[in-house]
Amino acid sequence: MRPMRSMFHDRRRHDVPSLNVASMPDLIFTVLFFFMIVTHMRSDEVKVRLEVPAGSEVKKLMGHPAIVNIYIGRSERSEVRGERIPKVQEWTVQLNGEIVTPAEIPARISEIKGKLSPENAERLTVSLRADRRAPMGLVSDVKQALQQSYALKINYSATEINP
Amino acid sequence: MFCKRYRQQIPELNTTSTADISFMLLIFFLVTSSMDTDKGLLRQLAPPPIEHQQPQDVNKDFVVQVALDANDQLTCDGKAVTLQELQEAVTAMVQVNRTGHVVSVEADRATTYEAYFRMQDAIVGAYHSLREHYSQQHYGRPYHRLSGDERAIVNDYYPQRISESLHSQKGGAR
Numbered sequence: 001m002r003p004m005r006s007m008f009h010d011r012r013r014h015d016v017p018s019l020n021v022a023s024m025p026d027l028i029f030t031v032l033f034f035f036m037i038v039t040h041m042r043s044d045e046v047k048v049r050l051e052v053p054a055g056s057e058v059k060k061l062m063g064h065p066a067i068v069n070i071y072i073g074r075s076e077r078s079e080v081r082g083e084r085i086p087k088v089q090e091w092t093v094q095l096n097g098e099i100v101t102p103a104e105i106p107a108r109i110s111e112i113k114g115k116l117s118p119e120n121a122e123r124l125t126v127s128l129r130a131d132r133r134a135p136m137g138l139v140s141d142v143k144q145a146l147q148q149s150y151a152l153k154i155n156y157s158a159t160e161i162n163p
Numbered sequence: 164m165f166c167k168r169y170r171q172q173i174p175e176l177n178t179t180s181t182a183d184i185s186f187m188l189l190i191f192f193l194v195t196s197s198m199d200t201d202k203g204l205l206r207q208l209a210p211p212p213i214e215h216q217q218p219q220d221v222n223k224d225f226v227v228q229v230a231l232d233a234n235d236q237l238t239c240d241g242k243a244v245t246l247q248e249l250q251e252a253v254t255a256m257v258q259v260n261r262t263g264h265v266v267s268v269e270a271d272r273a274t275t276y277e278a279y280f281r282m283q284d285a286i287v288g289a290y291h292s293l294r295e296h297y298s299q300q301h302y303g304r305p306y307h308r309l310s311g312d313e314r315a316i317v318n319d320y321y322p323q324r325i326s327e328s329l330h331s332q333k334g335g336a337r
Binding site for chain 1: 178182184186189193195196197202203205231272273275276277280281283284287288291
């Protein structure tokens with residue numbers, strides 16, 4: 001028979017030591033802060049489908065507040081008065097969050113400019129994200145509308161090709 | 164005496180759920196934020212043309228006529244070219260007449276945006292390599308490491324003179 005002392009010892013071993021999770025929130029907070037710094041809030045929902053072209057001379061656009069996003073892509077309009085018709089894909093222009101026609105752009109731009117401070121209105125940059133298959137006719141309509149509303153800084157959004 | 168000692172012990176705070184709370188915050192940020200950085204080619208459009216403005220005359224010898232047709236065929240001065248050849252043609256013209264040349268760009272309405280973008284990219288690439296060369300020669304540093312004033316000097320030395328036509332109306336872009 002075992003001595004008394006070793007019996008007690010065995011019983012103590014049956015308790016599973018609790019894991020110290022005190023530093024777990026700290027770890028997760030670190031990851032959280034990392035994500036908060038490297039990402040930025042999604043400003044608007046993109047309602048059109050697009051794929052930007054690729055170029056070698058692209059530069060990063062500085063994230064100052066005076067940026068207007070214009071998306072040119074295909075949208076799907078599947079329903080007309082509840083009738084089921086085959087999905088028609090047509091080229092659509094979206095300014096920030098809403099779908100617009102090129103003719104409406106000058107009014108929207110001046111509305112946006114009115115809300116900005118004078119120095120930001122001067123720095124207003126339009127980030128033009130157009131699909132690579134978009135026809136130039138539509139793109140130049142948009143460009144002409146921007147020209148009329150004196151939004152002359154344009155960023156042709158693209159992905160970078162690494163040489 | 165034993166009783167008193169017990170009272171002085173601070174009860175441990177249960178922090179097991181803090182991890183869950185911060186996980187929820189983390190997931191919220193992952194869902195609502197996006198990581199894509201906005202990269203692109205920054206261009207300046209010309210101001211809208213004033214009524215009855217006389218178009219400026221430029222010497223035909225110093226104009227590079229770049230055009231894109233409906234089938235995305237790139238032509239430079241009437242000849243079909245590749246992007247590489249276009250870049251070389253623009254570089255050559257800038258070296259001939261640094262401040263007086265004009266790159267005239269025309270695109271058909273049926274051209275795809277990608278072809279147009281690549282053409283712009285090639286033209287800007289030609290200017291970039293010239294500016295890079297100048298910067299290396301005069302400052303001994305690559306262009307992206309120059310200060311703001313030095314950049315302005317280099318940009319003025321090799322100005323981008325690109326004229327774009329939007330629907331038959333001619334407008335110059337710098």
